[in-house]
Amino acid sequence: METPISKDKSTHTNSFSHPSGGLGGAVATRNACKLCAPLGASVAFKGIRGCVPIIHGGQGCATYIRRYLISHYKEPVDIASSNFTEESTIFGGGANCLAAIENVISQYQPEVIGMATTCLSETIGDDVKFYIRNYKDLSDRETLPHFISASTPSYQGSHIDGFHEAVASAVKSIAEGGEKGEHLNIFPGFVSPEDIRQIKTILEDFTIPSILLPDYSETLDNPIWESYHRIPEGGTPIESVKKCGSARASIELGTILNKGSLSGRVKNNALATTAAEYLQESFGVENHRMPLPLGVNNCDHFFETLSQISGKSIPMKYTKERGRLIDSYVDGHKYVFGKRAVVYGEEDLVVALSSFLNEIGIEVALAASGGESGRLEDEIRKYCPENTPEITVQNGYDYEMIHEWCIENKPDILIGNSKAYYIARELDIPIVRCGFPIHDRIGGQRIKHVGYTGTQELFDQIINELIGYKQDHSEVGYKYM
Amino acid sequence: MNDILKERQNQVVTKGKDDAAIACGKASVAGSVSQRACVFCGSRVVLYPIADALHLIHGPVGCAAYTWDIRGSLSSGPQLHRLSFTTDLKEKEVVFGGEPKLYQALISLIDNYKPKAAFVYATCIVGVIGDDVEAVCRRVTREKGIDVLAIMSEGFNGTKKDGYKLACGALSKLIGTDQTSIVPEHSINILGDFNLAGELWMLAEYYRRMGVNMVACMTGDGRIDDVRKAHKAKLNVVQCSGSMTYLAKDIEDKYGIPFMKVSYFGIEDMSDALYEVARFFKSDEMIQKARELVREELSKLLPELQKYRAQLEGKKAAIYVGGAFKAISLVKALRLLGMKTVVVGSQTGNQDDYNLLKELCDEGTIIVDDSNPNELSEFVKQTGANLFIGGVKERPIAFKLGLGFCDHNHERKEALAGYEGMLNFAKEVHASVCSPVWKFMK
Ligand code: SF4
Ligand code: SF4
Numbered sequence: 018m019e020t021p022i023s024k025d026k027s028t029h030t031n032s033f034s035h036p037s038g039g040l041g042g043a044v045a046t047r048n049a050c051k052l053c054a055p056l057g058a059s060v061a062f063k064g065i066r067g068c069v070p071i072i073h074g075g076q077g078c079a080t081y082i083r084r085y086l087i088s089h090y091k092e093p094v095d096i097a098s099s100n101f102t103e104e105s106t107i108f109g110g111g112a113n114c115l116a117a118i119e120n121v122i123s124q125y126q127p128e129v130i131g132m133a134t135t136c137l138s139e140t141i142g143d144d145v146k147f148y149i150r151n152y153k154d155l156s157d158r159e160t161l162p163h164f165i166s167a168s169t170p171s172y173q174g175s176h177i178d179g180f181h182e183a184v185a186s187a188v189k190s191i192a193e194g195g196e197k198g199e200h201l202n203i204f205p206g207f208v209s210p211e212d213i214r215q216i217k218t219i220l221e222d223f224t225i226p227s228i229l230l231p232d233y234s235e236t237l238d239n240p241i242w243e244s245y246h247r248i249p250e251g252g253t254p255i256e257s258v259k260k261c262g263s264a265r266a267s268i269e270l271g272t273i274l275n276k277g278s279l280s281g282r283v284k285n286n287a288l289a290t291t292a293a294e295y296l297q298e299s300f301g302v303e304n305h306r307m308p309l310p311l312g313v314n315n316c317d318h319f320f321e322t323l324s325q326i327s328g329k330s331i332p333m334k335y336t337k338e339r340g341r342l343i344d345s346y347v348d349g350h351k352y353v354f355g356k357r358a359v360v361y362g363e364e365d366l367v368v369a370l371s372s373f374l375n376e377i378g379i380e381v382a383l384a385a386s387g388g389e390s391g392r393l394e395d396e397i398r399k400y401c402p403e404n405t406p407e408i409t410v411q412n413g414y415d416y417e418m419i420h421e422w423c424i425e426n427k428p429d430i431l432i433g434n435s436k437a438y439y440i441a442r443e444l445d446i447p448i449v450r451c452g453f454p455i456h457d458r459i460g461g462q463r464i465k466h467v468g469y470t471g472t473q474e475l476f477d478q479i480i481n482e483l484i485g486y487k488q489d490h491s492e493v494g495y496k497y498m
Numbered sequence: 499m500n501d502i503l504k505e506r507q508n509q510v511v512t513k514g515k516d517d518a519a520i521a522c523g524k525a526s527v528a529g530s531v532s533q534r535a536c537v538f539c540g541s542r543v544v545l546y547p548i549a550d551a552l553h554l555i556h557g558p559v560g561c562a563a564y565t566w567d568i569r570g571s572l573s574s575g576p577q578l579h580r581l582s583f584t585t586d587l588k589e590k591e592v593v594f595g596g597e598p599k600l601y602q603a604l605i606s607l608i609d610n611y612k613p614k615a616a617f618v619y620a621t622c623i624v625g626v627i628g629d630d631v632e633a634v635c636r637r638v639t640r641e642k643g644i645d646v647l648a649i650m651s652e653g654f655n656g657t658k659k660d661g662y663k664l665a666c667g668a669l670s671k672l673i674g675t676d677q678t679s680i681v682p683e684h685s686i687n688i689l690g691d692f693n694l695a696g697e698l699w700m701l702a703e704y705y706r707r708m709g710v711n712m713v714a715c716m717t718g719d720g721r722i723d724d725v726r727k728a729h730k731a732k733l734n735v736v737q738c739s740g741s742m743t744y745l746a747k748d749i750e751d752k753y754g755i756p757f758m759k760v761s762y763f764g765i766e767d768m769s770d771a772l773y774e775v776a777r778f779f780k781s782d783e784m785i786q787k788a789r790e791l792v793r794e795e796l797s798k799l800l801p802e803l804q805k806y807r808a809q810l811e812g813k814k815a816a817i818y819v820g821g822a823f824k825a826i827s828l829v830k831a832l833r834l835l836g837m838k839t840v841v842v843g844s845q846t847g848n849q850d851d852y853n854l855l856k857e858l859c860d861e862g863t864i865i866v867d868d869s870n871p872n873e874l875s876e877f878v879k880q881t882g883a884n885l886f887i888g889g890v891k892e893r894p895i896a897f898k899l900g901l902g903f904c905d906h907n908h909e910r911k912e913a914l915a916g917y918e919g920m921l922n923f924a925k926e927v928h929a930s931v932c933s934p935v936w937k938f939m940k
Binding site: 056079088095175 | 626
């Protein structure tokens with residue numbers, strides 16, 4: 018027998034014809050461009066100090082989610098499962114839920130337990146809040162952890178909905194009112210650990226006391242350890258979450274959040290409130306909602322808001338960073354102008370990236386997300402004034418739809434997570450990896466997207482990718498740009 | 499070890515200290531961070547490498563998203579298995595039923611991708627919302643003229659092993675449906691190889707050099723038409739005790755085809771796998787050829803291995819993998835490199851496997867069933883292991899503790915089976931244990 022290991026670039030092209038028009042995709046999802054809700058909830062829970070997430074459902078969900086997260090963060094990610102069996106599916110998952118809580122407490126002694134439901138436990142109508150009350154009643158332990166429970170059936174929303182749902186649940190169950198303090202709440206959204214570190218540095222430099230929720234900058238990006246930590250250090254302390262109610266204001270990064278998609282919820286559309294909205298309604302904490310600070314315009318908005326809320330001027334360091342960024346825009350503008358990009362992934366990241374590309378003269382040809390808010394188009398039109406007529410914006414897209422779109426429209430560059438690599442490879446288009454997940458490279462957790470320096474890094478990478486592509490494909494190769 | 503959950507204490511034994519048999523085959527304890535997956539995972543893993551079939555996951559998006567192209571099972575032709583298809587059920591279907599969506603999804607995917615057969619995997623909520631998946635599959639089979647097989651793999655309905663069984667059941671339905679093909683005299687099926695990093699191609703080539711023909715591999719580089727004629731082989735050679743033994747037994751019952759269990763990992767086991775087959779066919783010529791092959795391969799391999807052994811002698815390893823059979827081969831292969839196994843465990847081992855492990859290992863070796871990160875990190879510390887061999891979920895545990903790590907999972911890119919595989923393994927162990935970066939861990 019021949020050993021037909023084909024090493025050529027086309028190994029992923031399948032020998033089946035590509036249905037154009039995406040008939041297959043109209044009904045089935047082909048290579049989903051989204052993940053399921055408990056994954057997002059687990060990430061958010063990881064950003065609370067001393068928190069162990071429990072996913073209430075079948076063992077597979079938790080194991081798959083852990084594996085997916087570990088491949089991105091390259092860190093231990095402990096997530097427990099309540100391990101549904103046939104009996105729990107028939108008679109309810111109460112017993113398993115209590116056993117899971119008990120076992121997690123005895124193994125981890127967590128400060129907080131974050132419970133996320135699954136499609137299965139939601140479908141059979143399990144009431145996790147009730148189980149938690151039950152557990153508390155029955156337990157003879159002296160101290161019990163705090164409990165946060167998020168309703169995260171994936172048939173109602175993606176990982177992003179799950180993420181915001183978990184953050185909102187934390188705030189709803191823990192935040193307290195009180196005399197207004199000096200501090201600011203920041204809800205960064207589903208950004209990288211490096212982004213969280215960056216935002217923290219900015220606030221420190223401004224000398225504004227602040228609470229970031231969630232903060233997985235350490236828990237999902239640990240240094241090496243002397244000995245194994247059952248629960249990694251870091252995360253937003255519960256005391257801080259309590260104080261969210263007495264903050265001077267909130268800044269919520271992202272403008273789509275979990276808004277649109279959850280409004281279709283049949284069972285519980287009250288869930289579509291964000292943490293910051295809740296704080297505004299319940300405690301009068303003024304909310305400033307804005308896109309992720311990526312790109313000069315979005316960063317300016319963020320820095321000006323900080324300055325305006327705190328009454329402090331923008332530290333010189335950032336004025337210089339901004340200056341350098343714009344200087345590099347000038348140095349590089351010719352190499353990017355008119356290039357056509359495909360931007361894909363989480364909706365709020367897609368909005369921010371598009372707005373950034375728009376300001377440097379890259380045409381966003383396709384902005385696509387598996388999210389189903391139905392609001393992506395409006396947001397993109399709002400934040401991409403330069404080239405709106407050209408943009409194709411697609412909610413509810415999957416990678417095969419992107420693939421087919423690329424075959425027809427031949428873009429110059431793909432910008433987003435690592436999952437579209439196969440498209441880039443097949444069609445020989447450069448790809449710049451950012452966002453989540455990055456499964457085929459090291460350092461996904463350290464990609465910086467936000468702030469002037471985050472923008473700078475992305476800008477350099479995009480431009481070098483385009484220059485490199487041209488250089489690699491040139492007849493002679495050359496030594497100067 | 500007071501860190502082990504009470505319910506789990508009989509799932510850990512130390513050779514020389516505990517006489518009691520290990521408890522295994524138990525469901526994972528609720529709330530433990532088990533490294534196991536679910537029934538669906540078991541089925542998906544086994545059938546995944548069939549490259550010309552459509553694999554449609556009926557359920558909400560996650561189960562499909564997390565299993566998209568996660569294994570390095572190579573195909574020499576079609577790549578349809580590397581696409582992740584799901585009905586991506588929404589609230590509407592959860593309330594009103596998902597059958598219409600499943601039907602339409604199947605029809606449109608079959609029309610567009612023209613697969614040779616289709617597998618439909620039912621995940622957790624499908625049973626609960628009452629979809630009759632089998633009925634939809636029968637209907638599409640009638641309308642489209644290809645086999646559409648329902649795998650009722652609701653995740654909660656057992657363990658990964660039950661998923662293997664379901665997958666074997668589906669294969670069993672296909673086997674025997676090709677009555678016309680004629681296969682050579684000395685023909686075998688290879689069961690339980692998934693063609694990770696092209697391993698199957700290597701093995702098939704060894705057998706070919708001995709004059710043995712392979713009818714079907716189930717399921718590495720798998721093709722539906724090969725599976726259909728698998729009953730024409732004379733012998734089933736089964737690797738990996740966990741997943742495919744059910745099928746081998748089933749074929750034996752139905753067609754009287756015997757099977758033998760082998761491992762292709764490590765020199766001894768690999769060579770045995772060739773000799774055993776030659777002996778089965780009672781052909782002196784074949785035995786002769788097998789001997790030549792082994793001699794030739796070893797004369798290339800052994801001098802190369804020596805270099806690595808010199809540096810690895812006396813180092814200690816911890817092993818935690820899916821199947822116990824694999825663990826057994828690993829213990830032997832490490833020994834060949836001069837290394838001692840101090841911890842060994844698996845997700846799905848049975849009593850026989852663990853007894854064998856106990857026999858094989860040195861005094862003081864910890865043997866464990868269905869472990870978790872807490873325990874594993876504890877064991878590794880206790881025993882002072884230098885190397886951890888496991889799957890993707892164990893890697894960060896090892897790395898955080900400053901320990902070398904080798905992937906022995908299903909997404910690896912280097913072949914580890916066969917003679918070439920042994921050399922790759924030695925290289926990888928060497929790179930993991932001897933890298934200078936560990937000196938910063940002090
Ligand atoms: S059942 Fe739902 S929660 Fe579990 S993996 Fe599938 S989509 Fe995610
Ligand atoms: S346990 Fe059920 S829902 Fe979760 S991954 Fe497995 S099949 Fe999917």
